Amino acid sequence: MENHQENVAHKNIEPPMFLDELGFYAFDYGPKQQKIIAALRSDEAIPNATYFVKNAKEIFVFDKLVELVDEQYKMHPDRDIIKLAHALMDQAFVSPQEAVEQWHIVPFPYMAEPVKNGWIIVHRPFNAVIPRTFKDEAELHKAFIQLLVGKKVLAHGKSDFLYKGQPMRLRTSFKVADLPFMPHVAHLADHNDMNPYLSLGDISYHAGFAPISEKVFHDVKEREETWVKHRLRVAHYVEIYADKVWSQIKKRPSLLKKLIEDTDHVPEDGGEIVQLLRKAYPELAIWEDGTLYAWYEAYQVTYYDSCDMEDWSVHRENDFLFFLLGERIIRQNDDTSEVIQAGKWLAYALLRGDTIANAVHFAKAAFAYGKALFTLSEQVKRVITFLEQENHSVTPHGGPVTTMSDIFDWARQGSSSNPMHMEQTI
Numbered sequence: 001m002e003n004h005q006e007n008v009a010h011k012n013i014e015p016p017m018f019l020d021e022l023g024f025y026a027f028d029y030g031p032k033q034q035k036i037i038a039a040l041r042s043d044e045a046i047p048n049a050t051y052f053v054k055n056a057k058e059i060f061v062f063d064k065l066v067e068l069v070d071e072q073y074k075m076h077p078d079r080d081i082i083k084l085a086h087a088l089m090d091q092a093f094v095s096p097q098e099a100v101e102q103w104h105i106v107p108f109p110y111m112a113e114p115v116k117n118g119w120i121i122v123h124r125p126f127n128a129v130i131p132r133t134f135k136d137e138a139e140l141h142k143a144f145i146q147l148l149v150g151k152k153v154l155a156h157g158k159s160d161f162l163y164k165g166q167p168m169r170l171r172t173s174f175k176v177a178d179l180p181f182m183p184h185v186a187h188l189a190d191h192n193d194m195n196p197y198l199s200l201g202d203i204s205y206h207a208g209f210a211p212i213s214e215k216v217f218h219d220v221k222e223r224e225e226t227w228v229k230h231r232l233r234v235a236h237y238v239e240i241y242a243d244k245v246w247s248q249i250k251k252r253p254s255l256l257k258k259l260i261e262d263t264d265h266v267p268e269d270g271g272e273i274v275q276l277l278r279k280a281y282p283e284l285a286i287w288e289d290g291t292l293y294a295w296y297e298a299y300q301v302t303y304y305d306s307c308d309m310e311d312w313s314v315h316r317e318n319d320f321l322f323f324l325l326g327e328r329i330i331r332q333n334d335d336t337s338e339v340i341q342a343g344k345w346l347a348y349a350l351l352r353g354d355t356i357a358n359a360v361h362f363a364k365a366a367f368a369y370g371k372a373l374f375t376l377s378e379q380v381k382r383v384i385t386f387l388e389q390e391n392h393s394v395t396p397h398g399g400p401v402t403t404m405s406d407i408f409d410w411a412r413q414g415s416s417s418n419p420m421h422m423e424q425t426i
Contacts, residue, residue: 033066033070036066037066039085046065049399050105053149053150057095058093059094059105059148060092061094061103064092064103065085065088065089068088068091069081100145101141107398109123109386111124112144115133117133118133118135118136118139120133121134125382125383126383127172131156131158131169132154148396160211163208170211176216176220176376180365181365183366188234189233194232198225199374200224200377200380200384201225203381205217208387209383209384212383221380223373238344239318245325245347245351250283256328258328259295259328266289267309277293277296280316281316281320295324295327296314299320299323302334303319321343322340322343325344325347326338326342327343329343329346330364342367346362
């Protein structure tokens with residue numbers, strides 16, 4: 001590596017730069033264009049939207065206005081950007097065909113998704129599709145043009161419902177009857193922290209989406225509140241009686257037998273860690289050093305995002321117990337919070353006196369029901385939020401204009417331990 005760097009420096013050659021898709025997006029707009037976008041978005045006379053539909057023949061395209069202003073600004077850098085934009089506004093209106101084919105406008109809230117025989121069009125908030133496969137991009141663009149100006153796309157298959165006259169087919173069920181079986185949870189005492197996040201907590205019903213009637217909406221909302229409170233009570237209960245759960249591990253070694261690793265490998269500098277683990281977790285004495293070290297490493301990496309053993313602080317943690325029990329229920333799950341929650345369901349069943357087989361069955365059922373109910377609640381929230389926004393929308397338009405600066409600002413606001421997820425759609 002050193003020789004390579006010396007050769008690069010000696011020959012005065014720039015080291016290579018590698019860009020992924022995000023890199024190309026980042027460099028799509030240079031600093032000057034970023035300046036132009038920021039200025040245009042701040043002006044109330046210019047729509048802060050990727051597009052908006054003036055009528056069936058004229059579509060405003062924000063990117064075209066940026067391009068027009070950029071061209072003039074390069075020739076006249078002393079000109080006021082806003083005044084330039086106002087003078088060029090009329091030229092930023094294009095035909096629906098040009099908007100789709102040249103400026104890659106996709107009518108909100110749709111997206112294209114590739115399938116085996118071509119493309120399908122997905123309504124994102126509804127998680128529904130137009131029942132038709134478009135064999136190529138020409139057909140897809142034609143459909144987008146129709147949707148952009150408020151026309152209906154002809155369906156070629158069975159539909160589940162109509163939205164503003166457009167036939168659509170659901171990709172997921174909104175029926176409560178399709179949820180997994182809800183296992184019985186005994187009522188436990190409330191505690192101080194009983195104000196959890198609820199997907200539908202502050203959401204009110206809005207009509208307009210046939211699969212979600214007012215009755216279905218309130219049923220899902222009530223189920224979510226009931227189950228989340230069960231989950232919080234159970235979590236608090238098993239924390240209080242964690243010592244009794246640990247004693248179950250000691251009395252019933254078969255509980256964690258399935259987690260035993262085939263290897264007894266411990267890194268050369270991991271001996272001290274193992275000794276500390278033996279002192280902190282005597283209940284795991286039946287495990288060989290390799291299994292104990294491997295599972296503690298997995299816990300540190302997934303729970304604390306810590307790969308370096310020098311950063312590990314070995315002490316007795318109940319969450320390590322629930323993590324291990326959770327791995328007994330749902331293996332190969334990257335969401336540590338889900339694993340620990342599954343472990344708490346198992347711990348609860350053990351505390352109430354279930355056999356190991358029954359406890360495992362209960363924990364799997366509780367986890368499956370909770371996960372499915374959360375997914376359904378989030379889907380209902382997405383639909384109702386969209387309907388509410390549609391009620392306040394005057395003209396069809398795209399989403400707000402975003403830049404790389406916005407994306408990085410959003411990332412900074414989140415936890416550094418949670419990776420930023422981006423999707424590209426046509």
